[in-house]
Amino acid sequence: MKIVACYSNKGGVGKTASAVNIAYGLAKAGQRVLLCDLDPQGASGFYFRVKPSKKLTDERFFTDVKRFTSAIRGSDFDNLDILPANMSFRDFDVFLSRMKNSRSRLKKALKSVDKDYDVVLLDCPPNISTLSENVFKSADAILVPVIPTTLSERTFEQLLAFFDENGLPKKKILGFFSMVQGTKKLHSETVAAMRKEYGKRLLDVAVPFSSEVEKMGVHRAPVGTFARNNAAVKGYDLLCKELLERL
Amino acid sequence: MPDMLTITSGGDLRTLLRDADLGKLHLALDEGEGTSAFALLDTFDAQVAAAGLLLVLTDAGLHLLGGTEALVQERAEPDFIAQMPAGPVTKRLSGIVSPLRTLMTVAEGTLSRHGLRVLDDNEKTHLRGTLWVLDAGKAGAVSVSALTPLRGYDKTLGKVKAALSAAAGNGKVGTMLEASAALRGEDPALIGKTRIVMSADEKAFKAANDIIRAQLVAARRQEDGIGADLDSEFLHEYRVALRRVRSVISLFKGVYDEKQTADLKARFGAIMARTGRLRDLDVYLIERDRYLALVPEGFRPGIGKLFDMFAAQRDLEHAKLTAYLDSKAYEKEMARLEKLFDKTKALSKGPEANRHALDYAKALIWKRYRKVCKIARGIDEATPDEQVHELRIECKKLRYLMEFFAPLFGDAEVRKLIKALKKLQDNLGNFNDYSVQQAALQEQADALAGSSEPDTVEIATGIGGLVTVLHNKQLEERARVTASFAAFDSEETQAQFRTLFKPEGEAKK
Ligand SMILES: Nc1ncnc2c1ncn2[C@@H]1O[C@H](COP(=O)(O)OP(=O)(O)O)[C@@H](O)[C@H]1O
């Protein structure tokens, strides 16, 4: 079981969009996936039509692995389950430390309910700076969507610096370009410059900007289900492939 | 394993589900791929359906519906379970279908399959499965669906179950046996076991006639299967039914007058007599492998040849019986007997005819039970075999009486006593079988003695070896009889017999 976090300390960069479409893509490729919607607003759960669980404001929730597993819902797609949004930041902290400290126990618990996931994907909420460290320690890989702009470049730089300062393994960081618009001169220049600068910290794939991705909110389903040949879908599929190679 | 809901219904399940109150949930059904042909496979006596399953042969494969998971394997024509190609369906069925019964096509028709889902108000799927709509053009369509919840949606399954069982109140949701009967165009009570309705204060005469009539129907249902030689159970069931008829005639003393009793005995006896030899040969052939395993290696070739002889004789006997069953004389005789028990006016009543059934049943059973106990208590190591045979026959009669009148005494309680009796009967039955088989084999050996066929010596040697083994087996069974009866004769069983069957007013003995 690998834990993959979709993380950025910036909002609106495509964390949720990529978490949803990667989860779908990995499941389609035969991986058993659990997508954890850690955003209290429940965006990724929304895309899968899963209602947030009512009981889940209970603080003890994540201290009890059984409760965790009983909150899991099957999506409408094979191999893909969802843990709906349900927690306060406080719970999230507990949850992550649990992931880190007793991953084997979590794994065992999942197994006991007949579910051994290959990938647990975390859709992280924005502004979790105080908790970031837990994410960084728990995850096997941290997928960071980067919109190729100067501002994003600086954010990415800061993330790497944070890893250095805190002695965290930088090789967990897997940046990728998100919402890329090839026609924009700034985009292509930033992409080229960043690739030179950050090398292996950036995946080869670049997910293009596509209005179909925005339509996910209308269809309440991953893009691949309603726009199979869309360029962004191909991007997400490539992203899945590269991610699996890196794990 | 996730829970699962199998819904079987006469008619179209879609309407049923639409009628059920599902609250915020609703159904989605896909168009399906149009209709195609299917065959429903089962044993003649519906062993598959009785186990809650439907075996459906389609262009695509052999499907088993109704289990905890839908199983499928490659197409194969129906056969004995041991002859069916290996696969998950065969594997599941091998624990269900008797090795003596062949699978056969019991209904044919058209089928449509649809994806079926239960969704919430967000269009999120909670349950899904496949809906099979089968129509054999008989008693209307039958729908079967197994709905499985997606992870975390077990509650929805409970809701749908509850809504459906509410709807089931109007008789639309039923068992697989009913579904199967509807497709076969038969009465569900008939494809399973014969059941008789009996009331305590009806007349003994009516009870006897009702049982005989039902057994006649059961016997006649077997005729086609005997003729087509599908499996040996058709003849077996035919004989069981007629034997029951004869038991009623001989055990229900005084219900018919003496002349009537003698006449019926003779007529049913004449029909039964035609079937005995074929049944004996069937039994030998069924036991072929077991017999071969019983004797030492050296005797096996001879035994093998003996069985080849039996097989050839069997074919002759089968042809003879079939010719008889096809004859005008048989048809006429059966029609007369059926009419006799349909009208019942022409039956001459005996002195007990008007007794109340319950009263009458108690007297018969109690008397028979006491007789069994009396004989059994007199048996020890030294008692001659004749007594053991007598005990066997009395037990059999007691068993028949208990089975006939079970509806009057509460099926569950009678079943418990029958179970106790059956253990004793198994012991006595084996004892008898071994002795009958020795005699029959000896007869066969005697018949061979004058023959100059080249295999004669080998076969005779084989028979010799087998008879020795059977004799030892018989002795083993004989040695167990006292203990078997002691087990049956427990205080608890005695008390139950007394409570259920002892006629009121009879002095304590
Ligand atoms: N590749 C893309 N092309 C076009 N729009 C996108 C793409 N990825 C994300 N979006 C849109 O951008 C907005 C923010 O994306 P989201 O995934 O919610 O970001 P985050 O989770 O990082 O806050 C959403 O409206 C989403 O539909």
Ligand SMILES: [Mg+2]
């Ligand atoms: Mg988000």
